[in-house]
Amino acid sequence: MSYPAYPEYKDSGVEWLGEVPTHWEVVKLSYLAISKGGGTPPKDELQYWNGSIPWVTPKDMKRQWITSTIDTLSEAALHASPVSMVEPGHVLIVFRSGILRNRIPVAINKVPVTVNQDVRAYNVRPRLLPDFFLRLTQGLNRELLPEWSKQGATVESLDSELVNSTQLPVPSRGEQEAIITFLDHETARMDALVEEQQRLIELLKEKRQAVISYAVTKGLNPDVPMKESGVEWLGDVPEHWVRKRLKNVSSFITVGIVVNPSSYLAEEGLPFIYGGEVREGYIEVDKARKISLEDSCRNRKTMLETGDVVTMRVGYPGVTAVVPPECEGGNCASVMLTKKGSYDSSPDFSQGIKESG
The missing domain is CATH 1.20.5 (Single alpha-helices involved in coiled-coils or other helix-helix interfaces)
Incomplete structure (x- = not known):
């Protein structure tokens, strides 16, 4: 999609940002907003929980506008724990979460909230509208994520100094509104x-x-x-x-390895299929664990052959797929295994019908 160009552009001075309209400013975020973090009241102090105050954590940041949260705090929590009230209109950014591998969750609170230690609340000054800052972060997620990520951290997190020192494009308020x-x-x-x-x-x-x-x-x-x-x-x-009964058309029906299947996991070997790899009509072989040929042979009753049928037992019970040639000789766990027999398990079912008349 293309949009009308501005008459003139200038170099923003920021490598990842490139050129911006000439009349736009490029300003450091610390000049545009101030932020504060939050915390978690003691879990064993029941008087701090299940009150009327929303408590924002990364799991609540799947929406653009925050009006409610999964967990809530009481008034007592405000006076006895490291949390404080965040008035409506703040831009909330997740600073610590596994989801930061892929994107930066950002939202605006429409009601008074508190936040936990993994979220920071930005109170933007008049020259930057909260909605514009939200859209800016959404639109530049791919560029900002590596710029803001904390290097050497053991978990995915953002560095507050890097975030606050970011140079952002700032149009006039009227243009931001438009x-x-x-x-x-x-x-x-x-x-x-x-x-x-x-x-x-x-x-x-x-x-x-x-x-x-x-x-x-x-x-x-x-x-x-x-x-x-x-x-x-x-x-x-x-x-x-x-x-006919299923047991009369299959040579053998069983479940996968049930006694300590994890003890058979190997770095290299044959596919070791769990229920999580079974999809409707196919197996995600590339995501499967591995089992050595020797260990698979020790569990011969559950060894896989091309044309066997595996069915999920938990999660999505009944989801079924045919074992492909690349799983031949492998094994399985946490699934029902129906060995091939006097039935056509070929994925090309229509061809099987034509051949059988």
């Missing part, structure tokens, strides 16, 4: 499009499920004679189909 209005309109329109696409995706998922369900229970010929299956949830099936 930019904010434009971005509010455009982002709302895009959010609506995303929501519409998500609804469409859900509908397509439902249709996909219905197509699969119909094909595997009714077949592909709508004119074939039907009969009662004798199974309430299954209903009628084609007259020439045979009903």
Whole structure:
């Protein structure tokens, strides 16, 4: 998307920022805002918790506007712990969290809040509007994250000195307001499009499920004679189909290694499939743990063969995939394993139907 250019630009003097309109200022953040941190009241002092005051932590920073939080504090916490009230209109920035590997969460509190030690609240001065600072941080996330990250820290965190010394572009207040209005309109329109696409995706998922369900229970010929299956949830099936128990069409049904599966983990070897790698119709082999051939052979009953079927037992029970050739000889844990038998487990199910007539 392209936008009209300003008549003239100048070098901002900041390498990652590049050029800015000539009439814009470039100002150090410490001249534009002051910040304060927060803290955590003692967890064992129940009188400090479950009050009426929102307490912002990184897990609350998934929204742009903060009006409520997962945890709350009482008035007593303000007088006996390292927290203080943050009035509405502050720009909240996460300073310590694993999410800082990917982005800098930023939000504005619409109600009075407190913050924990992993969040800092910025009170911006009149020349910088809170909404503009929020949009600036959002738009420059990719550039600011390496600039603000604390080097050598054992956990992902930002360095307050680096943040405060950042040079930021500052238009006039009128221009900031115009930019904010434009971005509010455009982002709302895009959010609506995303929501519409998500609804469409859900509908397509439902249709996909219905197509699969119909094909595997009714077949592909709508004119074939039907009969009662004798199974309430299954209903009628084609007259020439045979009903069998799963144990009669599979050579063996079991679960993966259940006794200390983690003791078999290896740096190198064959895929060791857990439930977390099983997706609907496929296995994320590249994310799988490893098991040595020797250890896999010691657990021969659960060794994987191409064409076996693995099913999640927890998390998303029932999600099933066919074992691909690259998992041959590997093993599994935390899944139900159905060994290949007198059924077609080929991912190309339609080809199997054509060949079987």
